[in-house]
Amino acid sequence: MADNRKKKKKQKREPVRIPSLKWPLTGFLAVAALVWYLAFNRHVMLLEQEQNQMFRFATDYFYGFIGRPGGLTQYAANFLVQFFCFPIIGGLIATGLLLAIALLFGKILKQFEVNPALRDFLAVIPSLLLMQSGRELNIVAHEIALICAMGGFLLFTTLMASRLRWWLLAPFIVVLYLTAAGNTLITAVLIALYAFRCRQSRWYAGAVACVVTPFLFHRIFLTTPMRNIYLALTPFVELTPLLSWKAVWIAVAALPAPVAIIPKLKTGPLAGCVFGVILLCGVAVWDIFSYSRNAELLNRMVFRATAADWQGVLNAGKRLDNSPYKCFYTNLALQQTGQMPDSMFHYDQIGTEGLIPRNGNYYVSYILSEFYYRLGMVNEIHHYTMDAIVSIDALKEASARCFVRLKECAMLWPNYDLVTKYESLMSSTLFYRNRVQRPEIQPVITENFLLGRHEEMLEQVLKACPTHKMAFEYLMAYYMIKLDYENAKKCFDTYYAGMNYPQLPIHYAEFLTLYGHLNKLGADFFAQYSVPRAVREQFGIMDQLITRFRRAATEENFKLLESRFGKTYWFNVIFPLTDTKTDYEAEENIY
């Protein structure tokens, strides 16, 4: 009795435990911040992923995935990615995947008995690295596969602790490989490390099974090469994976290794915490500094251009490093807003490739399809859209943006049988099925001609449609940038009158002034073309400054020249921009 009273007294004395809201609240805020960041800051990358696939609820679409390693995962990923057209949902999905990876990796580290203080910091490293890889097209499938691989390891350790373990191993590894594909190798490494740590030699069989199973599937996935059998859905088979993306895979396999190899490795809570913070900060700093926003900004330009938001294109381009793609979209936006003949040299021009990019790289195909779309040449739109479809090896399917454009081509030709085909395909999607879509442009009707070089095509278009402003402005810009003065003059003489400009555009006035000066033409010439006196006077001043600069090529003189004439055609002629990025490889992950 006395004991009972004591117990009751004790119970009375114990304060009521109110669950602490600190951690849930912190977690919630962190998740909300991440969702916000992904949904609003990186939403272009989410949209880019959505645009580069088109999930269809169709049997044939599903069958297209099951014949390759990780196909089911890819199918599931595409299902999720279709919702990326809504930034908030996309942000939630992306956050969920990153959180799942962090939680699972935390569990793995716990399994390896990593110091709890260090564990929480290490656990977020793969997710942190993956955030930077958000621009990779196939990233969602890769994340799901990684989750499957990590989950597979945890399941393996649970299986080994149960009675049913060995006979379940075979189906377990098969399911693991079908979902995790090449990431099964990570599971193999983790299992091997865990077996080493626990001194359980029989568990090595699990690791060996993870390595051997893909080889057996070599006879089932008949159209998959051996490299992809082992590395499917890992960054190592992608075209040019980011270093951070590769680092994720290495981190998951390598971080538990020291603990496994040196079981006595122990650190105190403080040391662990400090080490963890240093490691995490190091990764975060590297992550931030190595991240280039170029791809993101360029994608923003692409999306704005597709939506004909030309001011948006120009705004997005302001923060982007110069490149042929940036220059192309800037010029296109200027032309579409009627600014090209007046202000194209206000922006850095990098040669004719900035007008119409070279098609040496498949990634430029979609860009060229945009150019010809605006120009109205249907066969070429079709040509480059088809090229864009075949260009992305990782996706293996036509993307939403390509389908939309192909359907527009079919409508412009018009070929209604083809429209029906594409509508039939799109009818099995969630978000494109009832999309009423009419091409924004009118096709150019010309006599059939052979498609050759870009300037020849523009000439042909102008011959057929002498009032085609875009063809005229691009052809003028092409000759002016190429310093082909005679052809520029010829083009101007032939077509300018039909364009109905309210007054002579400033760059054309600059060109004519230069032409007159080079050919030593008199006042009649300038009067004939109504070249403003102010422009000629400016040219005279610039000529003097150039002469002075040639005598004394100082930075001060150059700056003076640049500040006064940097936005003129003449400046571009004398100081053509050479310090430009012409390396297409740097941007090849964009499409």
Next chain:
Amino acid sequence: MKLKKIYINLIFLLVAACAAPSDYESLQQTPDMFPDYADVTVPCNIAPLNFRINGIDRHRTWFVAGRDSFVVTGRSEVTIPLRKWKRLLATHHNNEQLFMKIYAEKDGRRFRYPPVAVTIAPDSVDSYFVYRLVDPCYHWGHLGIYQRDLSSFAVTPVLTNSLTDGNCMNCHSFCQNNPRKMLLHLRAENAGTLFVNNGKTTKVNTKVKNNVSAGVYPRWHPDGRYVAFSVNMTLQLFHSMNQRLIEVYDAESDLVLYDTETMTLLNFPLLRNPNMLETFPEWSPDGHTLFFCNASSLYEEGMPRQFGSYTKDIDRLTSVNPNMLPSFEVRYGLFSVSFDPDKGNIGSRIDTVLIADGKSVSHPRISPDGKYILLNLSDFGTFPIWQESNDLYLLDMQTRELRAADELNSPRSDSYHCWTTNGRWVVFSSRRIDGIYTHPYIAYFDKNGRFGKPFIIPQKYSYYYEHLMRSFNIPEFVTGKIEPDIRTLESVSHSAAQPVKEETR
């Protein structure tokens, strides 16, 4: 007693369910079915003709042949059970008619269509059909050569470019439709020609110094020892208008023979005329005549040979003359030369078989009995698949009478074709559905030299062709499954191509 009643009711219900419904309104119009299988003649070993009926909510379709029948129900898809279909075809294959009696429902209204008749021919089709699946135009992306069992829907890959570093592969060709004697070309990466010869697979480099290219269009000699190849310097250009997307033409082409036993490429000056464009070889069934297409080259002398790389070709052509499209003026005829299989030598005279007035001949394929040549006639050139004017024509070799195979042709391009070993069926590819994507069609060829209505090769799902973003290319019948498996071909394709010897006769 109760149990007996239940049984009687059940039997009654079953009978009622299986009997043709009587309260259906009769329609005069034929059903809007896709693919259209009405009034076609089908081989007795073809896979079920699954189709879709547009504009209905649900259907009940009876398949009736003689006294046998079975019923299929569903929404708009008519998916025929394989076993029942095979049984029906096996029992009624002597030119008997199979009727599809379609009872449909739409918005609560019940109606029945007039029966759709299909004739079951006693002649079987070769059991497999090999084709290339390729992106429809311009560049290739993912492509592969596949084989389809025509009595079912089973498809197996022969070789895909996912296994060969994404290269191009083309021109699969069989000796007398024999799957044990075949070849196919690999281009770009891993270039070479894979030969499968009675279980042995080799890779050969058929490019020799004096030829403009490696072997291109092949045709096996009937005895299986020789292969006639064309060697072509092929250029590709693009049109600006009218959905005529691509123009492919030869700047130069010749014919050569390859001896598979001695691995020797035989050159014959008669077939290497520099002023002529020889291409598309074809053998007579007895192996004593080599047919081929031929045109006089209209290029300036020496000009094609100056061309460098592929891209430079286009640049040079267009910069020389932007409107230059040589193949507009080039029209091919059909010619022949005798061949001695024992000596491996050709005759000394080229005979004219056919000059089609204002038309260009391509893809001649002779029937197994040697009585007919099925060929393409187009307005110009050697690559007719993008010309809407391109149609199939039948040349009677006895009377030399040429007639358009109107039973097969459509307003769009109908091209590449192949005969079965019994000569009763042809398969050809056509763009008739949408003008861009080619699909394979089979047609019956009767003893009077007439074709039946062509039908698209049936697929498991009626929407297969609508959803497919690739073209069927080079459909070829074969009598069985190709023997070396895909992994063997993959392995050989990565090996070094063996050089061939060259000999001029």
